[in-house]
Amino acid sequence: MNMVNAINDALDIKLAEDKSVIVYGEDVGVEGGVFRVTEGLQKKYGAERVFDSPLAESGIVGTAVGMAVAGLKPVVEMQFCGFIYPAFNQIISHATRMRNRSRGLLETPIVIRLPYGGGINALEHHSESMEAIFGHIPGLKVVVPSTPHDAKGMLIAAIESKDTILFMEPKRIYRAIKQEVADGKYTIPLGKANVLTQGKDVTVVAYGAMVREVQKAMVMAKEAGISVELIDLRSVYPIDRETIAKSVKKTGRIITVTEGPRTYGVGSEISQIALEEAFLHLEAPPARVSGYDVIVPLPKGEHHYMQDAYKIFYEIEKTVKY
Amino acid sequence: MNMVNAINDALDIKLAEDKSVIVYGEDVGVEGGVFRVTEGLQKKYGAERVFDSPLAESGIVGTAVGMAVAGLKPVVEMQFCGFIYPAFNQIISHATRMRNRSRGLLETPIVIRLPYGGGINALEHHSESMEAIFGHIPGLKVVVPSTPHDAKGMLIAAIESKDTILFMEPKRIYRAIKQEVADGKYTIPLGKANVLTQGKDVTVVAYGAMVREVQKAMVMAKEAGISVELIDLRSVYPIDRETIAKSVKKTGRIITVTEGPRTYGVGSEISQIALEEAFLHLEAPPARVSGYDVIVPLPKGEHHYMQDAYKIFYEIEKTVKY
Amino acid sequence: MFNEYNPLEKKMFQVIDNNGKVLDKKWMPKIDNEKLVTIYKDMLFARTADLQIVSYQRQGRIFTYPPNYGQEAIAAAAGVHIKDNDWLVPAFREMGTMLAKGVSLKELFLYFMGYEDGSAFKKAKNTLPISVPIASQLLHAAGIGYAIKYNKEDKVVFGFVGDGGTSEGDFHEAVNFAGVWKVPVIFIIQNNQYGISTPTKMQTASESLAIKAVAYGVKGIQVDGNDFFAMYKAIEESVDACRKGEGPILIEAVTYRKGAHTTSDDPTKYRTKEEEQEWEAKDPMKRLKSYLISKKLWSEKEEDSILPQFKEEIDRQFIEAENYGPYPAEDIFKYMYSEMPDDLKDQISEHERFLQWKSTKVK
Amino acid sequence: MFNEYNPLEKKMFQVIDNNGKVLDKKWMPKIDNEKLVTIYKDMLFARTADLQIVSYQRQGRIFTYPPNYGQEAIAAAAGVHIKDNDWLVPAFREMGTMLAKGVSLKELFLYFMGYEDGSAFKKAKNTLPISVPIASQLLHAAGIGYAIKYNKEDKVVFGFVGDGGTSEGDFHEAVNFAGVWKVPVIFIIQNNQYGISTPTKMQTASESLAIKAVAYGVKGIQVDGNDFFAMYKAIEESVDACRKGEGPILIEAVTYRKGAHTTSDDPTKYRTKEEEQEWEAKDPMKRLKSYLISKKLWSEKEEDSILPQFKEEIDRQFIEAENYGPYPAEDIFKYMYSEMPDDLKDQISEHERFLQWKSTKVK
Numbered sequence A, B: 001m002n003m004v005n006a007i008n009d010a011l012d013i014k015l016a017e018d019k020s021v022i023v024y025g026e027d028v029g030v031e032g033g034v035f036r037v038t039e040g041l042q043k044k045y046g047a048e049r050v051f052d053s054p055l056a057e058s059g060i061v062g063t064a065v066g067m068a069v070a071g072l073k074p075v076v077e078m079q080f081c082g083f084i085y086p087a088f089n090q091i092i093s094h095a096t097r098m099r100n101r102s103r104g105l106l107e108t109p110i111v112i113r114l115p116y117g118g119g120i121n122a123l124e125h126h127s128e129s130m131e132a133i134f135g136h137i138p139g140l141k142v143v144v145p146s147t148p149h150d151a152k153g154m155l156i157a158a159i160e161s162k163d164t165i166l167f168m169e170p171k172r173i174y175r176a177i178k179q180e181v182a183d184g185k186y187t188i189p190l191g192k193a194n195v196l197t198q199g200k201d202v203t204v205v206a207y208g209a210m211v212r213e214v215q216k217a218m219v220m221a222k223e224a225g226i227s228v229e230l231i232d233l234r235s236v237y238p239i240d241r242e243t244i245a246k247s248v249k250k251t252g253r254i255i256t257v258t259e260g261p262r263t264y265g266v267g268s269e270i271s272q273i274a275l276e277e278a279f280l281h282l283e284a285p286p287a288r289v290s291g292y293d294v295i296v297p298l299p300k301g302e303h304h305y306m307q308d309a310y311k312i313f314y315e316i317e318k319t320v321k322y
Numbered sequence C, D: 001m002f003n004e005y006n007p008l009e010k011k012m013f014q015v016i017d018n019n020g021k022v023l024d025k026k027w028m029p030k031i032d033n034e035k036l037v038t039i040y041k042d043m044l045f046a047r048t049a050d051l052q053i054v055s056y057q058r059q060g061r062i063f064t065y066p067p068n069y070g071q072e073a074i075a076a077a078a079g080v081h082i083k084d085n086d087w088l089v090p091a092f093r094e095m096g097t098m099l100a101k102g103v104s105l106k107e108l109f110l111y112f113m114g115y116e117d118g119s120a121f122k123k124a125k126n127t128l129p130i131s132v133p134i135a136s137q138l139l140h141a142a143g144i145g146y147a148i149k150y151n152k153e154d155k156v157v158f159g160f161v162g163d164g165g166t167s168e169g170d171f172h173e174a175v176n177f178a179g180v181w182k183v184p185v186i187f188i189i190q191n192n193q194y195g196i197s198t199p200t201k202m203q204t205a206s207e208s209l210a211i212k213a214v215a216y217g218v219k220g221i222q223v224d225g226n227d228f229f230a231m232y233k234a235i236e237e238s239v240d241a242c243r244k245g246e247g248p249i250l251i252e253a254v255t256y257r258k259g260a261h262t263t264s265d266d267p268t269k270y271r272t273k274e275e276e277q278e279w280e281a282k283d284p285m286k287r288l289k290s291y292l293i294s295k296k297l298w299s300e301k302e303e304d305s306i307l308p309q310f311k312e313e314i315d316r317q318f319i320e321a322e323n324y325g326p327y328p329a330e331d332i333f334k335y336m337y338s339e340m341p342d343d344l345k346d347q348i349s350e351h352e353r354f355l356q357w358k359s360t361k362v363k
């Protein structure tokens, strides 16, 4: 099962189980979404529960806030990360504040599904990875699966959560990874990182599509005799400090690999956590591999921007040799 | 002259000097802005050049993009930091991309003035400090003055720049600091930090209203025999790495003081720079004083959130004693 | 009503004139006398409270406050028709409706004194907190409307916005979504002639705000918002239409903000004495009072005798709010998530450690 | 025209029928024969290019592309009227207008092949790049309109958007700002019946898209977008009105996207063969061709003889674009700011060091 199927499966399970779950967004109904993630769901659950909205992102998230306070569980899709910005105000001013504003009286259990990331030869605005700005919004949870199995379990957990959750989907690996995915319902707790590989020389933190790139770099690292501990962060906010702390105390070195722009990106925050938790263990400066501080280039220039296995290995080597 | 007067003066000078400068936004015309920053300018320059727009932030920034590509220099006001979000898409998708998108053919010299920050006993959404999310937007410059003198020189520089600039105004000190401000035109280059006080034990980086709080903390530090080097960052993006690097190499310790939420805030980025530039000089973990990861509380709870001199001194002491 | 006062024909729906005289009996709603007096008293209470808050503010006992002065008929008419189970989605100038819904004055005071607790309405069911980001709340109204329709409930949503708010993209998206979904939402635009200092004619070149209904294929009507009976009738029919599945409805209520935008605002900067006087003649309370007095349902004497009671009650609730007590530090963390993430727990501890330390420093 | 075809009356402005017959001489624009043939050839060129791009895409020689197929009359009519100094603010489905403005096919190819260089128009003055974020570009049109008015220039702005785009808040804000400012902008909605898979009736409950003009107090008209003469006439009068200071104008051009939304889309998922056939009869090229043939201005033979030339020219430009050469790494940094910040300079060096290192690793 690939990630598209896994997400579809998660939606299917929750739609079947819970009448308050409502799925909508641009083209998610009849067409099943531009990535076919919601394919078949409208047929199965009807156009009241799975439907196409008008083309307006603020409208989608803003109405989801209303539905949620009235007891529904909207799961909405933003077509691409580059098109979530019109909804920014509704996310930062309402979805993430209703509970605090009303001292717990009102809740906004909303899942915003957001295909993100580059490497798919797309037009402008179709390759962005702006999780850091969302991670900075108090009241929001931002999670990113890296495998079909995680996608299913995390999405079910997200739909069952009472918080507003930005569920970022690494569209570059939507169909690239196939894996056995357990039937039926299971959840993966949000906010917990996953140590994918134990290692001793350096900790590498990644999430989403970058996990696979790190794994490729680890082949090179192994050849070079470097033992890498790979952490799939899974949750951009809240960050699992404990897992990071434990790992970096062991390895003394840490690198964060992300797709988005560098400055004020996820990398520096992970470094800061390493500083706060393990300063005296550090044998090299916590480092980051990231996009540059530029607009994601159109396809012909994208290779200059994307993090590949070489770039990751390059940084691993530098850090270990520091 | 206070900061409100200084900004008004800068606008006045540029309006007088350059017919392409246009000032607009909500209530900036007849009323002179809710903070009276544009007072008197409509009378002086007419309602074609200084005027009230309809109440729509995306509309304001989006039309500014159009004006700018057509050769004008719009200086627009967002009434409060909490109300800039409807304009987010126009900022991140257009204002900051037109040049890159057109390979330099089109330019968007826009100044977005943005009163920000807490401590003024305001309603919800009126006390925010979200510079970090703007610093993460490639193509944007984000600057913050901390004195009337800087405000004037930096705003003139911003209006003369060909880039899109978010000019954040620490409204808490709009009228709190009075200072001699030179007559006539002068500019302060954007992107350069300002070392306000030389010191040797610890570097403290701050900007906007926090500079004054740090200065208060420095009185306590001095009493405790701690010598603080104070850097007014002035520019949240681009960051003046050089000044930070030089300072932290000297002091071996660095603390960043900001108002906004902590995670993915400005502090961790400054720490990362310290790591990258001066790892072997560090004698304590680069630290940060910041808001917590919560919504800025309403006035009665705001003191729990705001960084005061004590909190800053607390962190200085911890870092120096590390 | 919606046909006769189609916004394309540029007629404003009115029932009484400035002196409280009925213009056309046909539109006069049937309200029994006792109820009408109660309504008037509620309006008077709201106005008294409103004026009193402004004076508390002058005394420095409350922070910024947006007065309702002059707009009471709109909020009152909505307040009469809104049921416990209906939803109220306010902007920030609808005190009368909030009180009718069961929000207490004390809660409102707490909010404007700077406590979030003031938005944790103890008795007002299905009432959203005040929404500050202009027009954004209308999308919540549309979404709630969807939930009502989806659950086949017999409820209506009242969504408020100002004239300035109609310029925001969210206004457009909200009425448009509601129109496509055909949901039971009454959008009420309080056209009080200004958005802070900006007059309505600078917000839009359209002939009226009601006419914007056409752009969304929904029913719309322009109503004299200072005419209680007109507002009563318009909302009554709107509620009926919504309950029959004929919503949404867009009402432009034409009124005037007699006070300042907020207590930090100075209207003399942007409007004239003449204009203010012109509108004084249309004051909604005076018009309703004239009607009541002409029907012998009310008298100046009664008013004089009730006002001190109102003032006392308002003061009582205000003082209760003033004595509300401390704002615990953990309250700024507690409601961020359904379960507190470890990070926030750490931040609470950090804050406590700091306070501990600070207590040793500050004498 | 604007009066007779007031959008409130729900009439669509047409000049010729599906067979190219003139419906009412009164509206037939005066275009000399030679020019008309040139226009037709330009349309044919655009359509041929469009179809050819789709086939290049199938061959994997170009990335995602949004076909114009079926919408050529709109772009052509705008292309005839837009002057060098006028401004073009496109969405992404206006090839004909872009070509008329001086954008080369090669530039468009470069863009869709993934080079930003394709948006650095060498010859097209006052032409914005393709805008992907739906409806956002209309605000740029309004702002440019302001600059024109402010500078007292004799220019008009053409701003394009799709039917789906009318749901976005930016559509509302743009037309509203333009209306308040009274600026010379012609907003052209290409209502091609779908926003990707979503039919127009799910975008809004309004009776038409043209009728939305009322909400902004601007002139509006619904035009048969597959009727070249109607589009010609409507734009001609709009341009006149704008030059006289009577803008802005909102035109709904009713058309049909005969192709897929983009080359990644499969329309069979959401529309029927019947519907496609129905629209086939209204194809804008066929209608204009029928007219031309009936007037003996054009023949199938001429068409057959010119098509190979077009194809060759298109291919030539395509191959030029294919051989465009490398994309230097520094180009991703170079245009971010007017002067490159040190940080970006450092990032360039870092990138070079990495490539250096990589070259030693990759055999």
Ligand SMILES: Cc1ncc(C[n+]2csc(CCOP(=O)(O)OP(=O)(O)O)c2C)c(N)n1
Binding pocket: B026, B055, B057, B079, B083, B086, C093, C132, C133, C134, C161, C162, C163, C164, C165, C166, C190, C192, C194, C195, C196, C257, C261
């Ligand atoms: C998105 C947003 N922008 C700006 C503001 C600042 N602001 C507060 S009230 C107001 C004017 C609102 O005017 P109107 O909608 O007519 O409502 P009124 O205050 O007249 O009731 C403005 C601009 C805000 N609260 N939200």
Ligand SMILES: Cc1ncc(C[n+]2csc(CCOP(=O)(O)OP(=O)(O)O)c2C)c(N)n1
Binding pocket: A026, A055, A057, A079, A083, A086, D093, D132, D133, D134, D161, D162, D163, D164, D165, D166, D190, D192, D194, D195, D196, D257, D261
């Ligand atoms: C803000 C935004 N949201 C979503 C998208 C994805 N998207 C691209 S085209 C499109 C449909 C546009 O429909 P319409 O406006 O009718 O134009 P058409 O494609 O039919 O020409 C969508 C949803 C986008 N580009 N921008």
Ligand SMILES: [Mg+2]
Binding pocket: C162, C163, C164, C190, C191, C192, C193, C194, C195, C196
């Ligand atoms: Mg108003």
Ligand SMILES: [Mg+2]
Binding pocket: D162, D163, D164, D190, D191, D192, D193, D194, D195, D196
């Ligand atoms: Mg369309």
